[in-house]
Each structure stands twice: as structure tokens, then as C-alpha cells.
Amino acid sequence: MVARLSLTDPELDQLFRALADGTRRDIIARLLAGEPSSVSTLAARYDMSFAAVQKHVAVLEEAGLVSKEARGRERLVRGNPERIAQARTLLLQLEQLWISRLTQLDELFAESPTPSAD
Amino acid sequence: MVARLSLTDPELDQLFRALADGTRRDIIARLLAGEPSSVSTLAARYDMSFAAVQKHVAVLEEAGLVSKEARGRERLVRGNPERIAQARTLLLQLEQLWISRLTQLDELFAESPTPSAD
DNA sequence: CAGACGTGCAACCATATGGTTGTATAATAC
DNA sequence: GTATTATACAACCATATGGTTGCACGTCTG
Numbered sequence: 001m002v003a004r005l006s007l008t009d010p011e012l013d014q015l016f017r018a019l020a021d022g023t024r025r026d027i028i029a030r031l032l033a034g035e036p037s038s039v040s041t042l043a044a045r046y047d048m049s050f051a052a053v054q055k056h057v058a059v060l061e062e063a064g065l066v067s068k069e070a071r072g073r074e075r076l077v078r079g080n081p082e083r084i085a086q087a088r089t090l091l092l093q094l095e096q097l098w099i100s101r102l103t104q105l106d107e108l109f110a111e112s113p114t115p116s117a118d
Numbered sequence: 119m120v121a122r123l124s125l126t127d128p129e130l131d132q133l134f135r136a137l138a139d140g141t142r143r144d145i146i147a148r149l150l151a152g153e154p155s156s157v158s159t160l161a162a163r164y165d166m167s168f169a170a171v172q173k174h175v176a177v178l179e180e181a182g183l184v185s186k187e188a189r190g191r192e193r194l195v196r197g198n199p200e201r202i203a204q205a206r207t208l209l210l211q212l213e214q215l216w217i218s219r220l221t222q223l224d225e226l227f228a229e230s231p232t233p234s235a236d
Numbered sequence: 237c238a239g240a241c242g243t244g245c246a247a248c249c250a251t252a253t254g255g256t257t258g259t260a261t262a263a264t265a266c
Numbered sequence: 267g268t269a270t271t272a273t274a275c276a277a278c279c280a281t282a283t284g285g286t287t288g289c290a291c292g293t294c295t296g
Contacts, residue, residue, distance in 0.1 A: 009140040020134035021284080022127040025212075033215040040242055052285055054244075059283095073242050073293035081216040088209040091202050094143075097151040098199040139254080158272055170255055172273075177253095191263035191272050 007086055011064070015087050018063035023048070024056050028065055031079030038074040125204060129182070133205050136181035141166070142174050146183055149197030156192040 007015065018024055027042055043053040057077055060066040064083045068075050125133065136142055145160055161171035175195055178184040182201045186193050 009143075012143065013138050013140060016134045016138035017283095020131050020138055022131060023284090025127075025130065028212060029215055032212055033219055038242075048284090049286060050243085051245085051287080055284070075243070079216065081213050084209050084212050088206050088213070091206040091209070094146060094150055094202050095199050095206070097147055098197065101151055135253095141254090156272080166254090167256065168273085169257080169275085172275095173254070193273070 007090070012087075012090065014063040015065070015083065018059050018065055019087070021056065021059075023053075024060055027053075027056060027060060027077075028079055028084070031066060031077060032081060032084075036076045036078035038071075038076060040074070042077065125208070130205075130208065132181040133183070133201065136177050136183055137205070139174070139177075141171075142178055145171075145174060145178060145195075146197055146202070149184060149195060150199060150202075154194045154196035156189075156194060158192070160195065 019028075023046055026046075030042070030045070031037060039054060039057055040050065042057065043050045046053055057066065057068070061068055061077075065080055066077050067080060068077050070076075137146075141164055144164075148160070148163070149155065157172060157175055158168065160175065161168045164171055175184065175186070179186055179195075183198055184195050185198060186195050188194075
């Protein structure tokens with residue numbers, strides 16, 4: 001399991017950008033919770049044009065959050081939970097910066113029981 | 119600890135939108151790893167105009183990822199790890215949709231040892 | 237085979253986005 | 267008090283973004 005876990009900055013931009021829309025988050029949730037779906041099946045669920053949903057799916061695909069395969073005239077869309085996990089890992093890393101800092105502060109005060117007034 | 123963990127859709131849009139830029143992610147990382155910093159201290163680190171960094175900080179503040187307080191003429195910016203955690207929780211929830219589905223599929227096949235060819 | 241269905245793509249639109257330069261005001265230092 | 271520093275805000279710009287309508291082509295069905 002030595003797959004590249006670190007995404008490039010442009011990849012991260014795309015990833016979070018794709019997540020920054022409610023319809024797209026909903027599409028992801030449906031795909032992860034249910035079966036892979038055709039674009040038109042997805043589109044039926046939203047009060048917008050088919051082409052608009054197509055666009056959303058394209059953004060998700062570009063970001064690696066979904067994949068698309070041809071099944072006859074249909075395009076089957078499936079979710080990619082690994083990509084979500086990559087985003088989550090990045091966020092965890094950010095949080096860990098904070099935790100590391102708090103830990104260092106704790107150790108600093110543990111070493112010098114009489115901290116300066118600074 | 120019954121704080122509202124669920125953000126609204128517009129809030130989530132803002133949150134992920136804010137994370138969808140490399141400079142902004144870097145600002146967050148610096149603030150979480152180090153001391154709260156003034157806007158000009160932050161700005162010195164990036165090869166762009168001061169006003170551009172100001173804008174980035176404003177986006178982060180709007181998204182709840184940083185907070186700003188006046189300290190004389192300076193504006194001290196500090197990171198907000200709780201907000202990162204909220205984004206992470208949302209992503210975890212998406213992953214759990216997938217995991218729930220896999221679990222149900224496992225149980226389905228455990229119940230019927232002769233799955234249909236479908 | 238003809239009609240219906242599913243999709244891809246283009247062009248359009250109003251608005252938003254990362255940047256820029258410029259101006260003004262408040263706070264700080266000497 | 268004057269000069270410097272830090273910031274807020276405005277206007278601008280090229281590009282991107284969520285939507286729209288329209289057209290065309292491939293696939294499927296009766």
C-alpha cells in the first residue's frame with residue numbers, strides 16, 4: 001500500500017473546488033450510498049437542466065471523485081471513496097499541525113515550571 | 119458538547135471553496151503550526167500583493183477557518199482547527215455511506231449463499 | 237426501420253474569483 | 267509633530283463558474 005497519498009496543489013484545488021457545491025456533494029453521497037448510476041438517472045433528481053448535471057459530473061470526474069464508464073448509450077457513474085479519504089487525510093494533517101503545536105507548548109511548560117510572564 | 123456539528127450547505131460551500139486554493143491552505147497551515155500572525159507577516163511570505171493576501175484572509179475568515187482581532191494597528195489572525203474538523207467530519211460521513219453499503223452487501227451475500235447471476 | 241432516449245458539446249449569460257494598482261486613514265516610532 | 271507602517275477599501279481585469287438553450291450523433295426499443 002505505497003500508493004501516492006500526496007496530491008499536488010492543483011489536484012487539491014480541484015478536489016476541494018468540486019466539494020464546494022451542494023449538488024455535487026449530493027451526487028457523491030448518492031453514488032456512495034447507492035448503486036452506480038447513469039447521468040440521466042442522477043439528473044432526474046435535480047431541478048436543473050440535464051446539461052447542468054452533466055457539468056457537475058464532469059467536475060467530479062476531473063477531481064477524481066467519480067469515474068465514468070460507457071455501458072451502451074448510458075454512462076455509468078460510480079463514486080470513488082478513496083478520493084474522499086485523500087481529502088480527509090489532508091485535513092487531518094492540518095489538524096495535526098495544531099495538535100503538535102499544543103503538545104510542544106505543554107512540554108515547554110512541563111520543563112520550566114516557572115514560565116516567564118511573556 | 120452539543121455544539122452544532124452540521125453546517126448548512128452555503129457554509130459547506132464556503133468552507134471547501136476556501137480550501138480550494140494553495141495559498142489559502144498554506145496560510146491555514148502556518149497559523150495552525152505557529153503563532154497567530156498579523157496580515158502583513160503572512161503577506162511577507164507570498165509573492166503577491168498585500169491586498170491579494172488580505173483577500174485570501176477575508177475568504178478564510180468568512181469560511182470560519184481563521185479569526186481576526188485588532189491589536190493596535192495590526193490585525194492578528196489565528197487558525198481555527200475546529201472548522202477543519204467539521205470539514206473532516208463531513209468527509210468521514212460520505213465515506214461511511216460507502217462503508218454502510220459495503221456492509222449491507224456483505225450481509226446480503228452472507229444471507230443467501232447462492233447469489234443470483236444478476 | 238423510425239422514433240425515442242441518452243449523451244456530448246457549443247454558445248451564451250450573470251456572477252464570482254484570484255490577482256492588480258491606487259487611495260485614504262489609523263497606529264506607531266522617532 | 268512628522269514619517270513610516272499596517273490596514274481597509276475601491277476599482278479594475280482576465281478568467282472561471284453554475285446555470286441556460288440548442289444541436290447533433292449514437293444507442294436502444296417496439
